[in-house]
Amino acid sequence: MQRGSDASPRSQTPEPRPAGSWVTLALFFGAALAAAVLLSFLTLGFITPFFVLGAAIFAIIGLQYLVWGWWFERIYRAPYLAAQAEEARRRAEASSASRFGPAEARWDLTRVFPYVVMESSVHAAALPPHGVGVRLGHALAIVLVHEQGSTCRQIEADDVAQMRISAAELHRRALENLASVAEHPQIVKRLHRTDDGSPYWVWSGHWLVASCLKLPDLYAQACERLGAARLLVSLPRRETMIIFPEGDQASRERMRARIRQQHGEQPPDELPLTWELFSLTPAGATPFHEH
Numbered sequence: 001m002q003r004g005s006d007a008s009p010r011s012q013t014p015e016p017r018p019a020g021s022w023v024t025l026a027l028f029f030g031a032a033l034a035a036a037v038l039l040s041f042l043t044l045g046f047i048t049p050f051f052v053l054g055a056a057i058f059a060i061i062g063l064q065y066l067v068w069g070w071w072f073e074r075i076y077r078a079p080y081l082a083a084q085a086e087e088a089r090r091r092a093e094a095s096s097a098s099r100f101g102p103a104e105a106r107w108d109l110t111r112v113f114p115y116v117v118m119e120s121s122v123h124a125a126a127l128p129p130h131g132v133g134v135r136l137g138h139a140l141a142i143v144l145v146h147e148q149g150s151t152c153r154q155i156e157a158d159d160v161a162q163m164r165i166s167a168a169e170l171h172r173r174a175l176e177n178l179a180s181v182a183e184h185p186q187i188v189k190r191l192h193r194t195d196d197g198s199p200y201w202v203w204s205g206h207w208l209v210a211s212c213l214k215l216p217d218l219y220a221q222a223c224e225r226l227g228a229a230r231l232l233v234s235l236p237r238r239e240t241m242i243i244f245p246e247g248d249q250a251s252r253e254r255m256r257a258r259i260r261q262q263h264g265e266q267p268p269d270e271l272p273l274t275w276e277l278f279s280l281t282p283a284g285a286t287p288f289h290e291h
Contacts, residue, residue, distance in 0.1 A: 115145045115211055119140060144170060181206065187206045189203050213280075222243045230279075236259055
């Protein structure tokens with residue numbers, strides 16, 4: 001017969017009662033001890049110093065929170081907060097720039113430059129009276145371009161309107177940017193002499209070299225370098241500019257022949273411009289014509 005089927009109560013043995021927990025006894029005696037200590041302090045009049053001690057402890061905790069949790073946090077988080085503010089500013093500028101077109105067309109005015117090109121390669125709408133380009137003469141023109149990495153985008157009249165800047169101001173900024181580029185060591189400036197000792201100054205090494213014809217101080221630099229006041233400029237290609245004294249017609253013909261000999265074969269990655277010459281004066285560059 002199984003144990004669970006025994007119906008007689010006398011055959012069942014009562015289970016032992018669980019022993020008392022020592023934790024309960026410890027809590028009881030601890031509470032009693034705390035009460036006795038508290039009553040002792042109350043009866044002896046020592047409670048006030050302990051209130052002062054407790055207040056001092058809480059004051060120290062509050063001061064620690066103030067110093068470490070607020071002041072030091074502000075110091076340590078200041079760079080992070082500044083970075084967040086800068087990121088917010090950039091996002092705001094990007095949002096504003098998005099009115100001008102896609103991301104690749106955002107305008108950085110420090111990357112706008114004047115660029116000498118053949119007039120035949122420019123749409124007529126990019127030149128006066130409707131465009132922002134300028135005719136240079138000898139079938140050349142100067143347009144404004146926005147450098148975007150390894151490429152450039154030509155700036156149109158509609159772009160200038162979106163920039164909320166005048167064409168004259170944009171040309172001025174472009175010349176300032178060009179002046180900074182002209183000081184870059186990538187632009188090589190070397191003084192040479194012909195067989196008869198006549199000096200000529202060659203600029204090369206950068207895609208904006210021909211555009212340096214528009215530098216406001218180019219005439220002063222060239223006069224000092226060449227020791228002459230009447231100067232001519234040749235732009236055989238965009239990466240080369242040659243400045244030399246005007247001289248007489250015979251010396252000019254010799255210089256033209258030298259330029260053709262040295263720069264007649266255009267490298268495939270360099271764009272030809274013109275074999276014609278420009279007069280360089282304090283007022284700028286103008287087309288030169290033999291009389």
